[in-house]
Amino acid sequence: MPALVWMGVFLFLPLLLVLVISFAARGTYGGVEWTFSLANYLNMADPLYLRIYARSLALAAATTVVCLLLGFPLAYYIARAPARWQAVWLMLIIIPFWTNFLVRTYAWMFILRSEGLFHTVLSSVGLVTSPIEILYSDTAVLIGLVYGYLPFMVLPLYAAIERLDRSVVEAAWDLYASGWSVFWRVVLPLTKPGVIAGCLLVFIPSVGAFITPDLLGGARSMMVGNLIQHEYLVVRDWPFGSAISFALMALVLVGIAVYFKVETKVAV
Amino acid sequence: MTGQRRWLRSASLANLLFLYAPIAVLVVFSFNASRLSARWQGFTLQWYQMLASDEALFAAVQNSLLVAVVSTMIATILGVSAAVGLERSHFPGQRLVDGALLLPLVIPEVMMGVALLLFFVMIQVPLSLVTVTIGHAAFNVPVVMVIVRARLRKLDPALEEAARDLGATAWQAFRRVTLPLLSPAIIGGVLMAFTVSLDDFIVTFFTAGPGSTTLPLKVYSMIKSGVSPEINALSAILVLVSMALIALSLVMQRVNGK
Amino acid sequence: MSEHSVELREIVKRHGTTLAVDHLSLQVKRGEFFSILGPSGSGKTSTLRLLAGFEEPDQGEILIEGRSMRGVPPNLRPVNLVFQSYALFPHLTVAGNVAFGLEMRGVPRAIIAPEVRSALDMVRLAGKEERIPSQLSGGEQQRVALARALVNRPAVVLLDEPLGALDQQLRQEMQLELKTIQEQVGLTFICVTHHQEEALTMSDRVAVMNHGRLLQIGTPRDVYESPSSEFVAAFIGVSNRLSGRIEMVTGTRCTVRVPDLPAIVARVPPGTPEGALVTLSLRPERVHLSADIKLDGFDNTLQARIHKTIYNGNEIQYLLRLTDGLIWKARVPNLGGDHKQFQAGEAVFVRWQADEGVVLSE
Structure with missing residues (x-):
């Protein structure tokens, strides 16, 4: 199959190369010295880097939670709207996703920078007097990530809620469950596969994000994606960059494996 | 019930505002006369005029289109054949191959970028538009494959059997029955791959060499050199183009659906 | 406390521009098995949803146990619905499903367990507590x-x-079981169905609805024997019909003149004027067939020809062509032996008693 050849040469071979080089050492002038050691993996435990992994995980987790909180009511509303409107709403959710990611991130730079729109609006109504610095902070990165990946949360949630039998929800209500109990005891358990799928679809790109922290985060909010780029293109320590890449990929694949395990359990 | 519904609707409208307000703001301020301020200082088209005279920008657009067209063609041919091949045949370890081909959809893009960079440097291929195109085709094969395969799975196998029964060879049955039925999915896959390629920044960032600047790379370097109304104008144009592409794909879906 | 478990007062419910329920008033007695019978779109399901609280009426009032239900959400209403699709919680076991309502009301765990067990005993599901619904x-x-x-x-x-999704055999068993359980627990049951046999078999009283309106309410016998309108007569069981004009009324009887046929004697509702255009309705099982020209003891006799004979096992159905070309049905129990079975094309006499025919005004 030609596709397998193409993918083998231009994807699996390069990935394998990353794995191999992650055990090598950096050459004196940036190249690769072919040795075998675990030094790169051990170096990853440096507190400097640990802070970056922790920030990546925390920001990705926060993005996931915020997307879930924003996305669930939206997905629920769409799934229970008349069929015609469902199509319109879904279209509206997808359109921003088709708009260039850099452009969408730039929009937030424009809004959040110290003399940006957000500040201008707030100061013109007298809420703030001195410039507020939101851009180049973790908050800005969080906003950018949520903005970028919200559609990834809404779509699988919508699919799960749409499949949820209306009469089952009514049955819970009829059996004395209040709004919250209906949600916790019936809606949430029955839409769990959608929730998990949405969380993964948001968490995976968030944890490996590059553009958002690069543009909105500045030097203080580096994430793993930026660290890899930094090691490759600035420090030119390819073996160490490879080790970090591999650890990131392993994390993502473990997340996916967990998802499939949960999904098959729910499907029984 | 109605109270709950009203609450959900307000929350949904707020979400929509969150999704669209930033884009709307960008477009509106691309017509703002002030270079630095976020205050409205009057209507102007000067930023668009400045873009129109930026030759590097046109070169970048050209590069992007070239990469998108070629990589989409490669990805479509490979993706469709992989979809058909994997769906129709059974061999040991197939599940592993299935999973492996989906890998580009789930691994961090940065990882794909560095892997390709490393690979090209190691085999001593200079970075250029060719390496960019190869990279794009690699991540677009699974995009096309997933879309086509989903459709293929829903097709009734009896259709192709009926064609065979009526005297068609295997190839004729595929060419005359299956392929036409797959065409909406293939068109969908082409559109998706084309857009993903046009928009891609990260893989391009790692695989592009001198002189192979694509539009997203150009946008990135403009953004990196500071907020300016020209970027707003460029963004507005890109938003408009993507809206037009969506409208086009909707129309094509409707035509094909009938 | 009122003797009525449920009381509907002038309920109106619109869905968009259609009137789903149109000024519906009725009362259901405590401990009664009450059925609402009607075709789809008759407003019966809307009525049920209004009672459960999933929808609020546009006008009128619903009282349950004498208490107004205006603004009371479903979870605070003293009613429970058996859904058409059952709507069992797929992620809970059988016991978990049954315990759900009690848990929601904060009933202590120690009390819930025996309650669940006895409820499952009652429906003969003891031993299946830990199954999940899809395994049943x-x-x-x-x-x-x-x-x-x-x-x-x-x-x-x-x-x-309640029995809509079951096959024919199970449906008949469950009709009796439902009625038995209802008598055992002594609760008020309100059942919505489009299946007339189901409604007649189980109910103490039946309400017939169409186009959102209540057409007739009464015991199964009332509704079957004395339908108040053509619609009720046709919807509940099969009916033979003749159109004509009332010639003369004497007490509870009248003479109906049908073109090209002999005069027919029938029961007449009080107050029907002479000269009124009416429809005569007659149940197929009340028709007596014979080839004998001289047979006394019947009030009405018509001539007909057998059009078709349908053998149903327990009974034989005849399609009869009356002299004017109209097709009637007759159902005769299959008594076997040497009882005469008519063949297509044979001439027969169709006879019935005056009281069997009901006159319905148009």
Whole structure:
């Protein structure tokens, strides 16, 4: 199959190369010295880097939670709207996703920078007097990530809620469950596969994000994606960059494996 | 019930505002006369005029289109054949191959970028538009494959059997029955791959060499050199183009659906 | 406390521009098995949803146990619904489903367990507590849905086409079982169905609805024997019909003149004027057939020809062509032996008693 050849040469071979080089050492002038050691993996435990992994995980987790909180009511509303409107709403959710990611991130730079729109609006109504610095902070990165990946949360949630039998929800209500109990005891358990799928679809790109922290985060909010780029293109320590890449990929694949395990359990 | 519904609707409208307000703001301020301020200082088209005279920008657009067209063609041919091949045949370890081909959809893009960079440097291929195109085709094969395969799975196998029964060879049955039925999915896959390629920044960032600047790379370097109304104008144009592409794909879906 | 478990007063419910329920008033007595019978779109399901609280009426008032239900959400209403689709919680076990309502009301765990057990005993599902709904047959799922409602001892149990999804044989068994369970627990049951046999078999009283309006309310016998309108006569069982004009009224009897046929004597509702255009309705099983020209003891006799004979096992159905070309049906129990069976093309005499025919004004 030609596709397998193409993918083998231009994807699996390069990935394998990353794995191999992650055990090598950096050459004196940036190249690769072919040795075998675990030094790169051990170096990853440096507190400097640990802070970056922790920030990546925390920001990705926060993005996931915020997307879930924003996305669930939206997905629920769409799934229970008349069929015609469902199509319109879904279209509206997808359109921003088709708009260039850099452009969408730039929009937030424009809004959040110290003399940006957000500040201008707030100061013109007298809420703030001195410039507020939101851009180049973790908050800005969080906003950018949520903005970028919200559609990834809404779509699988919508699919799960749409499949949820209306009469089952009514049955819970009829059996004395209040709004919250209906949600916790019936809606949430029955839409769990959608929730998990949405969380993964948001968490995976968030944890490996590059553009958002690069543009909105500045030097203080580096994430793993930026660290890899930094090691490759600035420090030119390819073996160490490879080790970090591999650890990131392993994390993502473990997340996916967990998802499939949960999904098959729910499907029984 | 109605109270709950009203609450959900307000929350949904707020979400929509969150999704669209930033884009709307960008477009509106691309017509703002002030270079630095976020205050409205009057209507102007000067930023668009400045873009129109930026030759590097046109070169970048050209590069992007070239990469998108070629990589989409490669990805479509490979993706469709992989979809058909994997769906129709059974061999040991197939599940592993299935999973492996989906890998580009789930691994961090940065990882794909560095892997390709490393690979090209190691085999001593200079970075250029060719390496960019190869990279794009690699991540677009699974995009096309997933879309086509989903459709293929829903097709009734009896259709192709009926064609065979009526005297068609295997190839004729595929060419005359299956392929036409797959065409909406293939068109969908082409559109998706084309857009993903046009928009891609990260893989391009790692695989592009001198002189192979694509539009997203150009946008990135403009953004990196500071907020300016020209970027707003460029963004507005890109938003408009993507809206037009969506409208086009909707129309094509409707035509094909009938 | 009023003697009525449920009282509807002038209920109006619109869905968009259509009037789903049109000034509906009725009362259901405590402990009664009450059925609302009607075709789809008759407003019966809307009525049930209004009772359960999933929808609020546009006008009128619903009282349950004498208490107005205006603004009361479903979770605070003393009613439980057995859904048409059963709506069992797929992620909970049978016991978990049945316990749900009690848990929601904060009943202590120690009390819930025996309650659940006895409810499941009642519907003969003991031993299946730990199954999940998808492992049960349709009939078992239906009984879980019933137990899930009964265990709460609501003032009213609502049933939405309770037997609709079951096959014919199971349906007939369940009709009797439902009635037995209802008598055992003594709760008020309101059942919505489009299946006339189901309604007649189980109910103490039946309400017939069409186009959102209540057409007739009464015991199964009332509704079957004395339908108040052509619609009711046709919807409940098969009916033979003749159109004519009332020639003369004497007490509870009248003479109906039908063109090209001999005069027919029938029962007449009080107040029907002479000269009125009416429809005569006659049940197929009340028709007596014979080839004998001289047979006394019947009030009405018409001539007909056998058009078709349908052998149904327990009975024989005849399609009869009356002299004017109209087709009637007759159903004769299959008594076997040397009882005469007519063949297509044979001439027969169709006879019936005056009281069997009901006159319906148009």
